[in-house]
Amino acid sequence: MARTTLRTACTMNCYGGCPIDVDVEDGRIVEVRGSAYFPEAQQKLCLKGLSYPQLLNSPERLKTPYIRKDGVLTPASWDEAMDLIVKRLTELRGEYGPETVMLYKGSGNLGGSTANLGMNFWYCFGGYTGRSGGLCDAAQETAINDMFGSSDYGSIAEIADAKLIILWGKNPVHTNLHSMRYIHDAIDKGAKLVVIDPRVSESSDRATLHITPKGGTDGLVAAGLIKFILARGLEDRDFIDKHVHGMPEYEEYLQSLTIGSIVRETGVRLTEFSKLCDLIAETPDFALIQGKGLQRYSNGGQTCRAIAAVAAVCGIIGKRGAGFHASTFMENPPKWPFFPPKPRDHIRETVPVAAVPLEIPKLDPPVKALWVERANPMVSAPGTNDMQRFIESLEFVVVPEAFMTETAKLADVVLPVAMFMERADLFYTYGQNYLQYRQKIVEPPEGCRSEPDIFRELAARFGFDEKYFPKNDVEILRACLAESPYALTLEDLEVAPAKLTSYRDIAWGDLKFNTPSGKIELYSEGLAARWGCDPLPKYVPPLIPKGSFQLITPHAINRINSQFVQNFWLDDAGDDALHMNRADAARLHIKTGDTVRIYNELGEMALPVKVGERVREGAVTVFSGLANLNRLMAPIVTDIGDGASFHTAAVEIERVIL
Ligand code: SF4
Missing domain, CATH: 2.40.40.20 (Barwin-like endoglucanases)
Structure with missing residues (x-):
C-alpha cells in the first residue's frame, strides 16, 4: 500500500504548536515527524507528539455513544443519544431557563475556528452558564496584562543569544521542549543558566545556580532579590525613571522587609541571593523566563508581578538577547463571521473555574445540566471530591469525548468524537505566533463524529437558523480568513504557516506600554480595584493547609x-x-x-x-x-x-x- 505524507499541526495545550508531517497508509496514520514548516519548531516533536499514531489508532477510542440506563453507561445509537439530549435540554430549559445548562470548556484542543460552532449553538439555545478565569495561566496572564498593558512575547529563538538566563518556575524539558534547545545553544556559547524552582527539575542539569525556594514564596524571593540589586546599585535608574510607574512606593515597601525574614520565609540562603546578584552584575542584560507553575498558588498573580518587577528594575525589557519572557495567547486570532446575536441577559460567566463545584450550586436559576467540552475536570481541576459531588448532583450531563475519561464515566450521555487529525481547522496557540492550517489527515473511526457535526445536528433538531451552522468545514475556514486582517488564503497556509502581524521578535521592543500611566505599572490602582489586592506586588504568604x-x-x-x-x-x-x-x-x-x-x-x-x-x-x-x-x-x-x-x-x- 502506498504511503502518502500530509501536513497538519499539533493542537494540544502546549507552547509548541508543532507542524507535523503525517504518513498515512490505507487510511491509517502510521508515522509522524516534526515538519520543517517554521524554524522555532526545529523539525522536532516531543514524545507525546511522536505517540500520535498509537493514540489515534488506540483500541480504547470510543466508537459508539453511551447512554446511562438504570445507572449504567450502555452503548446506544447516535439517534437515541441525540433524541435524549434534545428532550432533556428542552425540558430543563423550559423549567429553569437556558442558564440551567453549564458549559464547561477546557483546553484539550486549542485555537480552533470551528469550535465556535458550539458557541453558536449555545447562543441560539438562548444562553448558558459558563465560568471565569482558567485552570492554566489566568493569574499570570491577568497580572502581566495589567502591569505591561499587553501580553507581548518575543521569539524563543532570542534566548539563544542570551548571556545569562534565569528560568523561574518553569521546566521546559517537560513543557516547552523547543525553548530548551535555545537555552542549550546559549550555554554552548558561554551563557550561564540559573534555575529557581522548589524542585531541581530536568531542565537544571546545566545550571550554574539552582535556587530552591519554599513553594509559593517566589514573590518574596523576587522582592529580596530586588533589595539586593538596589543595595548593590545594579538597577537601571534611567529605565526606571522613563518606563516604570510606582518605584518610590515599591522601594518604600521593600524597606519594610528585612533580609532575615526573607531568608527565613523563603528558605533561600544569603549566599544564593548574593551569587545571583554577582551573575547579574556580570551580565546586566539577562533573559528572565517566567513559567506558569509559580502562579498556581493562592498568591500566584502577585508572584508573577513581583518577578516581572525584577525585569523592570534591571531594565532588561525590550533588549535583544535579554528581556522578559512570559508567553500568552496570540493577540490577533482569526475572526468568526457567523455569530448569531448574543443572548447577554442569559449568559452567566462570573464563577471562577476552580470554584465551579462550590459556587455554581448556589446560583439562581439553578444549574441542572452540564455540557463538558474538551475537558476532563474530574482529573484536571483542583478539588476532585467537590467536582464529583457537583457532577453527581446534576440532572443531565453530556460529555463528547474520544476516550472514556473519569469525567465521561459520570455522564448521562457520552458522545464519541473525532480527534484533531480527523477534521480540518485553523490553528493558533501561545508560545509562538503562527497561524496554521490544520488539515484533515484521515477519516474518524466509524461511529465517531466531529464536534462541529454534533452541533450541526443538534441545531437542526432544535430548528435553529441554519445560516449559523454552515455545513462545510473548509468553506468555514475560508470565510474566517476572508474576515480576518491577514490577507491570507487557505492555499497560502497549505504552503506554510503564517507569522502574524502582531508578532515581534522582542517583547515590548518598542517600549510602549498600554497602561494608564504609559509605563510598566509596579503600582496599579486599577488592578487593586478589580481584584481587591494591593496595588504593589506585595508578598502575601501562600495559603497552605496544615500538614507535614x-x-x-x-x-x-x-x-x-x-x-x-x-x-x-x-x-x-x-x-x-x-x-x-x-x-x-x-x-x-x-x-x-x-x-x-x-x-x-x-x-x-x-x-x-x-x-x-x-x-x-x-x-x-x-x-x-x-x-x-x-x-x-x-x-x-x-x-x-x-x-x-x-x-x-x-x-x-x-x-x-x-
Ligand atoms: S511539543 Fe507540544 S505542540 Fe509539539 S508535539 Fe509535543 S505536545 Fe505537540
Whole structure:
C-alpha cells in the first residue's frame, strides 16, 4: 500500500504548536515527524507528539455513544443519544431557563475556528452558564496584562543569544521542549543558566545556580532579590525613571522587609541571593523566563508581578538577547463571521473555574445540566471530591469525548468524537505566533463524529437558523480568513504557516506600554480595584493547609494534564512516583521503591516513592494528570485572574508495609 505524507499541526495545550508531517497508509496514520514548516519548531516533536499514531489508532477510542440506563453507561445509537439530549435540554430549559445548562470548556484542543460552532449553538439555545478565569495561566496572564498593558512575547529563538538566563518556575524539558534547545545553544556559547524552582527539575542539569525556594514564596524571593540589586546599585535608574510607574512606593515597601525574614520565609540562603546578584552584575542584560507553575498558588498573580518587577528594575525589557519572557495567547486570532446575536441577559460567566463545584450550586436559576467540552475536570481541576459531588448532583450531563475519561464515566450521555487529525481547522496557540492550517489527515473511526457535526445536528433538531451552522468545514475556514486582517488564503497556509502581524521578535521592543500611566505599572490602582489586592506586588504568604508536606504537582513529560494517559506507549516514559527529600525519607524510614500512602482529610492514594535531592525538605512532588491526585487538594482560586491554586495542598506520608 502506498504511503502518502500530509501536513497538519499539533493542537494540544502546549507552547509548541508543532507542524507535523503525517504518513498515512490505507487510511491509517502510521508515522509522524516534526515538519520543517517554521524554524522555532526545529523539525522536532516531543514524545507525546511522536505517540500520535498509537493514540489515534488506540483500541480504547470510543466508537459508539453511551447512554446511562438504570445507572449504567450502555452503548446506544447516535439517534437515541441525540433524541435524549434534545428532550432533556428542552425540558430543563423550559423549567429553569437556558442558564440551567453549564458549559464547561477546557483546553484539550486549542485555537480552533470551528469550535465556535458550539458557541453558536449555545447562543441560539438562548444562553448558558459558563465560568471565569482558567485552570492554566489566568493569574499570570491577568497580572502581566495589567502591569505591561499587553501580553507581548518575543521569539524563543532570542534566548539563544542570551548571556545569562534565569528560568523561574518553569521546566521546559517537560513543557516547552523547543525553548530548551535555545537555552542549550546559549550555554554552548558561554551563557550561564540559573534555575529557581522548589524542585531541581530536568531542565537544571546545566545550571550554574539552582535556587530552591519554599513553594509559593517566589514573590518574596523576587522582592529580596530586588533589595539586593538596589543595595548593590545594579538597577537601571534611567529605565526606571522613563518606563516604570510606582518605584518610590515599591522601594518604600521593600524597606519594610528585612533580609532575615526573607531568608527565613523563603528558605533561600544569603549566599544564593548574593551569587545571583554577582551573575547579574556580570551580565546586566539577562533573559528572565517566567513559567506558569509559580502562579498556581493562592498568591500566584502577585508572584508573577513581583518577578516581572525584577525585569523592570534591571531594565532588561525590550533588549535583544535579554528581556522578559512570559508567553500568552496570540493577540490577533482569526475572526468568526457567523455569530448569531448574543443572548447577554442569559449568559452567566462570573464563577471562577476552580470554584465551579462550590459556587455554581448556589446560583439562581439553578444549574441542572452540564455540557463538558474538551475537558476532563474530574482529573484536571483542583478539588476532585467537590467536582464529583457537583457532577453527581446534576440532572443531565453530556460529555463528547474520544476516550472514556473519569469525567465521561459520570455522564448521562457520552458522545464519541473525532480527534484533531480527523477534521480540518485553523490553528493558533501561545508560545509562538503562527497561524496554521490544520488539515484533515484521515477519516474518524466509524461511529465517531466531529464536534462541529454534533452541533450541526443538534441545531437542526432544535430548528435553529441554519445560516449559523454552515455545513462545510473548509468553506468555514475560508470565510474566517476572508474576515480576518491577514490577507491570507487557505492555499497560502497549505504552503506554510503564517507569522502574524502582531508578532515581534522582542517583547515590548518598542517600549510602549498600554497602561494608564504609559509605563510598566509596579503600582496599579486599577488592578487593586478589580481584584481587591494591593496595588504593589506585595508578598502575601501562600495559603497552605496544615500538614507535614507541601504537595506540589508539576507537569509530567508524558501527559498534558490528563491527556495522553490512554496512550500506553508513553507509560514507560513517565514517572508516577512520589518524590521526596532524602532527609524527610530517612526520618520516616522510607527508601526508594517503597510504596507510600499519601493522605490528608480529603483523600488518599498509594504510589511508589523516589528518594533524593530533587525536592527540598518539607515538600513532595507528584506529576499532575494522575487520576485521584487532585482529590488531595481543595478548589482554591488565585488572588488575581480567577486562576486555580493547584499547589494549595499538604499531605501526610507513611510507608505501606506490604
Ligand atoms: S505536545 Fe507540544 S511539543 Fe509535543 S508535539 Fe505537540 S505542540 Fe509539539
